[in-house]
Amino acid sequence: MQLLLSHMLTAIIFLPLLGAALILLVPARWKGAVRAVGLVVALVTLALCALAWFGIEGSREFELGEIASWIPAFGIHYHVGVDGASMLLMLMIALIVPMGVLVSWNEVDERVRGFHVWLFVAEAGFMGVFAALDIFLFYVSWQVVLIALFFLVGSFGLSGRLRAAHTFLLFVMAGGMLLLVAMLAAAGVVGSFDLLDWYAIDFPFAVQRWLFLAMAVAFAIPAAVVGLHMWLADAVAEAPTAGAILIVGGLLKMGCYGFYRFAMPLFPEALAVAVPVLCILALVGIIAGALMAAVQPTLKRAVAYLAVAQTGIVLLGFSSLNVEASAGAVVVLAAQGLVSVGLLGMAGMLSGRGLTDALDGSAKLGARLPRMAVVLLVLLVAAAGVPGFAVFAGEWLVFLGSFQTQTIMAAIALAGVVLVPVAVGRIALRLIAGSSDEEARHRRDLGLREYVLLIPALAILIGVGVAPRMWLGPALASAKTFCTLATRVRMIVPAGEREP
Amino acid sequence: MFEAVVQWGGQGGVAFVRSALPLIVLAVTALVVGGIELVRPSRRAHIAVLSAGLGVSFFLSWQMWASASGASQGMFLIDRVTIVGWQIAIIATAFALLVSCSDRGEGVERSVPAAMLGVIAFGMALLVAAADLVVILIAFEIIAAGAVALIVGGRAGGRAHEAAVKFFIPSLLATAFMAMGAACLFGVTGATELGAIAERIPECMASPMRSLVLVGVGLVTVAFALRIAIAAFHAWMPDAIEGAPPAAAVILTTGAMAAGLIAFMRVALAVAAIGPLWRGLLTALAVASIVVGNLGALAQTNLKRMLGFAAIAQVGLALIVLPSVAADPSGVSRALILFLLVTVVLMAAAFAAVSAIGGAGSVDSAQLAGLASRRPVLAATFSLILLALAGLPPTVGFVARYDLFLTALGGGDVGLVLVGAFGSVLSIAYFLKPVWTMVFCEPHASMGAFDEDATVRAIPAPLVAVLAIAAMVVILFGILPQNLVAYLSLSAW
Numbered sequence: 001m002q003l004l005l006s007h008m009l010t011a012i013i014f015l016p017l018l019g020a021a022l023i024l025l026v027p028a029r030w031k032g033a034v035r036a037v038g039l040v041v042a043l044v045t046l047a048l049c050a051l052a053w054f055g056i057e058g059s060r061e062f063e064l065g066e067i068a069s070w071i072p073a074f075g076i077h078y079h080v081g082v083d084g085a086s087m088l089l090m091l092m093i094a095l096i097v098p099m100g101v102l103v104s105w106n107e108v109d110e111r112v113r114g115f116h117v118w119l120f121v122a123e124a125g126f127m128g129v130f131a132a133l134d135i136f137l138f139y140v141s142w143q144v145v146l147i148a149l150f151f152l153v154g155s156f157g158l159s160g161r162l163r164a165a166h167t168f169l170l171f172v173m174a175g176g177m178l179l180l181v182a183m184l185a186a187a188g189v190v191g192s193f194d195l196l197d198w199y200a201i202d203f204p205f206a207v208q209r210w211l212f213l214a215m216a217v218a219f220a221i222p223a224a225v226v227g228l229h230m231w232l233a234d235a236v237a238e239a240p241t242a243g244a245i246l247i248v249g250g251l252l253k254m255g256c257y258g259f260y261r262f263a264m265p266l267f268p269e270a271l272a273v274a275v276p277v278l279c280i281l282a283l284v285g286i287i288a289g290a291l292m293a294a295v296q297p298t299l300k301r302a303v304a305y306l307a308v309a310q311t312g313i314v315l316l317g318f319s320s321l322n323v324e325a326s327a328g329a330v331v332v333l334a335a336q337g338l339v340s341v342g343l344l345g346m347a348g349m350l351s352g353r354g355l356t357d358a359l360d361g362s363a364k365l366g367a368r369l370p371r372m373a374v375v376l377l378v379l380l381v382a383a384a385g386v387p388g389f390a391v392f393a394g395e396w397l398v399f400l401g402s403f404q405t406q407t408i409m410a411a412i413a414l415a416g417v418v419l420v421p422v423a424v425g426r427i428a429l430r431l432i433a434g435s436s437d438e439e440a441r442h443r444r445d446l447g448l449r450e451y452v453l454l455i456p457a458l459a460i461l462i463g464v465g466v467a468p469r470m471w472l473g474p475a476l477a478s479a480k481t482f483c484t485l486a487t488r489v490r491m492i493v494p495a496g497e498r499e500p
Numbered sequence: 501m502f503e504a505v506v507q508w509g510g511q512g513g514v515a516f517v518r519s520a521l522p523l524i525v526l527a528v529t530a531l532v533v534g535g536i537e538l539v540r541p542s543r544r545a546h547i548a549v550l551s552a553g554l555g556v557s558f559f560l561s562w563q564m565w566a567s568a569s570g571a572s573q574g575m576f577l578i579d580r581v582t583i584v585g586w587q588i589a590i591i592a593t594a595f596a597l598l599v600s601c602s603d604r605g606e607g608v609e610r611s612v613p614a615a616m617l618g619v620i621a622f623g624m625a626l627l628v629a630a631a632d633l634v635v636i637l638i639a640f641e642i643i644a645a646g647a648v649a650l651i652v653g654g655r656a657g658g659r660a661h662e663a664a665v666k667f668f669i670p671s672l673l674a675t676a677f678m679a680m681g682a683a684c685l686f687g688v689t690g691a692t693e694l695g696a697i698a699e700r701i702p703e704c705m706a707s708p709m710r711s712l713v714l715v716g717v718g719l720v721t722v723a724f725a726l727r728i729a730i731a732a733f734h735a736w737m738p739d740a741i742e743g744a745p746p747a748a749a750v751i752l753t754t755g756a757m758a759a760g761l762i763a764f765m766r767v768a769l770a771v772a773a774i775g776p777l778w779r780g781l782l783t784a785l786a787v788a789s790i791v792v793g794n795l796g797a798l799a800q801t802n803l804k805r806m807l808g809f810a811a812i813a814q815v816g817l818a819l820i821v822l823p824s825v826a827a828d829p830s831g832v833s834r835a836l837i838l839f840l841l842v843t844v845v846l847m848a849a850a851f852a853a854v855s856a857i858g859g860a861g862s863v864d865s866a867q868l869a870g871l872a873s874r875r876p877v878l879a880a881t882f883s884l885i886l887l888a889l890a891g892l893p894p895t896v897g898f899v900a901r902y903d904l905f906l907t908a909l910g911g912g913d914v915g916l917v918l919v920g921a922f923g924s925v926l927s928i929a930y931f932l933k934p935v936w937t938m939v940f941c942e943p944h945a946s947m948g949a950f951d952e953d954a955t956v957r958a959i960p961a962p963l964v965a966v967l968a969i970a971a972m973v974v975i976l977f978g979i980l981p982q983n984l985v986a987y988l989s990l991s992a993w
Contacts, residue, residue: 140893
């Protein structure tokens with residue numbers, strides 16, 4: 001137990017890998033056993049993450065730190081540690097993976113073993129990304145996530161999966177290479193791969209410009225910042241439900257986290273120059289994402305575009321360089337992850353019942369599957385940013401903070417955010433409304449497995465929305481550090497007046 | 501600076517012979533194997549003698565690594581880079597030998613591969629120990645002669661002969677260019693030894709002889725480019741690889757290339773005093789090879805041709821560190837030998853996998869369809885090797901590429917690294933395409949006959965050995981590269 005407590009993050013990162021190895025030991029024919037082992041592993045990981053979440057103090061420092069020599073010749077360490085923001089995101093990943101296992105219970109019936117192996121490899125990668133304090137470890141985990149998602153989409157997706165996986169791979173790998181070059185160049189400047197060493201250094205402005213640009217593009221691709229979001233809708237629509245869940249709930253969050261942890265706090269001077277551009281991108285993302293979401297043919301695609309809008313809100317929160325706004329953006333990340341996962345899970349359940357998730361008014365869930373319609377409605381309401389849900393708590397903070405530093409941008413963004421409920425309303429109407437017909441109520445409504453899948457997510461969304469304070473503390477502490485680092489430039493005397 | 505790298509001077513003959521023992525063992529092995537071939541061709545005897553020779557030589561090189569002092573006898577230089585170069589050459593030959601043991605094509609003269617591999621091994625070992633343009637020339641010749649015989653391999657007519665011709669003509673040209681280049685440099689500097697050339701180049705560059713130096717260096721560079729398939733002198737490579745038997749393909753894309761690059765690194769250091777012009781030339785060659793190799797590989801459907809183009813791209817990637825060789829010899833030599841060692845293992849394994857799938861013939865990527873369900877272990881191993889070739893973590897391919905990029909960035913070649921990264925993205929596309937086909941595509945009905953064949957035939961044990969070793973290297977050193985990196989760091993200049 002003592003050993004576990006002192007190596008909590010290592011346990012969280014490697015448990016999914018261990019689970020993948022365990023699953024490989026189960027004979028492929030025993031599909032039920034594979035699923036059961038997968039569920040147990042996912043739940044144990046979740047338990048560990050919850051333990052870690054309550055175990056951290058939520059201070060401004062990285063906690064649960066572990067460091068071990070890995071490749072001394074390159075100066076590379078296995079260095080992990082978390083603050084409130086990264087722990088929150090890890091908790092979210094740990095929560096959506098069991099949802100992914102449950103939602104795939106009946107959906108994936110061939111190559112069940114391979115599916116679960118990739119699922120857990122992806123989870124381990126995500127945990128590594130969020131916990132890494134060493135750049136090399138971060139990059140390796142990053143690529144592990146991409147490869148695992150590539151196989152999940154390409155191997156287990158729908159009819160258009162090949163093209164979608166191709167596009168996905170092209171985009172994210174191009175970003176990955178850019179990230180590699182930027183990270184190597186930065187490591188060359190610092191002479192170390194430790195993120196804490198990077199934080200301690202002021203990069204020269206000429207270097208900052210290029211490194212920030214490279215990293216911003218590299219992170220913007222997986223974050224689906226508008227303009228680089230083209231891969232997203234196809235990948236989400238063609239992926240298996242669990243793959244879509246990991247893309248929207250994990251990969252997008254990973255890209256945003258890259259901004260929060262690397263690009264912005266490391267290169268404050270370049271960031272100061274780039275803030276207007278980032279804000280405009282955020283605005284365009286919010287408005288375009290909401291508008292696109294309103295005209296999509298299927299629920300999955302609509303969720304993908306809603307995610308583009310959410311990325312815009314998050315980007316606005318980070319670019320405001322304000323503690324409330326940044327902490328709010330982190331909460332939006334986690335909460336929006338849960339909402340999207342819930343919605344995508346519903347889309348998967350519809351497909352599993354032989355219904356489509358098409359937004360053409362043919363679903364008529366209100367009449368056919370009333371209980372499902374209620375849950376869907378609650379999730380959609382949460383996605384719209386209605387008070388009482390976690391998404392609202394985050395968005396509220398984002399706007400509260402951004403009005404202080406980016407008043408005009410925030411005002412326009414607020415006007416844009418109104419479009420989100422419009423889009424959500426249309427989705428709700430098209431899916432739920434409609435009078436009952438001869439087919440009415442002959443299909444299964446929500447079953448126990450699906451309740452188990454959905455209730456915790458809903459409970460957390462509502463719980464955080466009603467009582468956000470107890471959850472916000474660690475995120476706020478992390479945001480304080482972020483803002484201190486990202487606004488370093490404000491404290492520097494202008495170049496001309498600098499003392500010799 | 502050069503003095504620090506090359507210790508010229510009065511080492512005794514005995515000490516030199518002792519440090520050159522692995523090379524001498526390889527020479528004797530080549531002679532014995534060749535002798536057996538003349539007297540009484542016997543495949544078993546060949547394989548036994550060659551294996552013994554390789555083993556002894558590797559053991560000796562391992563033994564003397566600790567005491568290696570940069571012994572030099574004018575024309576030869578034996579430092580730790582040389583020793584690692586020998587080890588790379590021995591590993592490449594061993595892999596090629598294993599692959600050749602499984603070559604069961606029609607009309608194959610079974611004893612030829614081992615005999616010729618012995619000759620090539622000696623040529624490669626000579627090349628990495630060469631500190632003189634004349635020795636480099638001789639080593640080129642030995643490798644070329646062995647490789648031509650290996651490519652023809654006793655096969656009657658057909659693609660092998662065509663491949664041999666396509667390989668042989670550029671080899672002849674390389675010899676000619678090398679001879680002319682050496683003559684030019686000898687005319688200017690009065691020496692063919694790299695050390696002496698390095699000493700005299702600064703003064704020659706200031707004199708009217710400048711242009712002759714440039715011509716000489718240019719000719720030598722062209723010779724190397726022809727020999728190790730640097731673009732735009734690469735055209736022979738994919739054709740030769742496609743038509744050649746697997747063992748020849750392995751040795752040409754691994755050991756011969758690695759030995760050539762190590763020798764080229766010595767030349768690059770020796771003439772580094774030329775300055776920006778030389779850096780520019782190296783940069784241009786690197787960019788050309790990366791672009792040509794990757795774009796070429798992208799367009800291929802034949803796996804062997806694809807690997808041939810990929811080999812060109814890898815040479816380009818290795819070249820990105822050479823412009824900084826004078827500024828950072830230890831970093832550059834480490835990055836280069838790490839990359840070469842890793843690439844040798846990976847490429848050999850890739851060809852072994854291709855042989856395991858399609859025998860000695862060529863394999864079209866469509867033939868891979870559905871391999872993952874028919875032969876999951878082979879497909880998984882091949883996928884792993886391809887991922888490593890694409891340089892994705894957590895494989896050893898990533899570690900090698902990482903060090904390469906980092907070293908080039910340290911030398912300030914940001915543009916080159918960006919080109920290399922761009923090439924890496926392309927390489928992910930074409931290395932993952934076979935993985936894609938194996939895992940995601942269903943076999944076509946028209947491939948039925950082939951499928952039957954592939955399912956029935958067991959993979960020959962030597963190929964299993966190559967694949968197993970490579971897979972272990974990929975994973976073990978991919979996750980825990982420390983020992984490998986430390987060993988090569990200590991071996992670097």
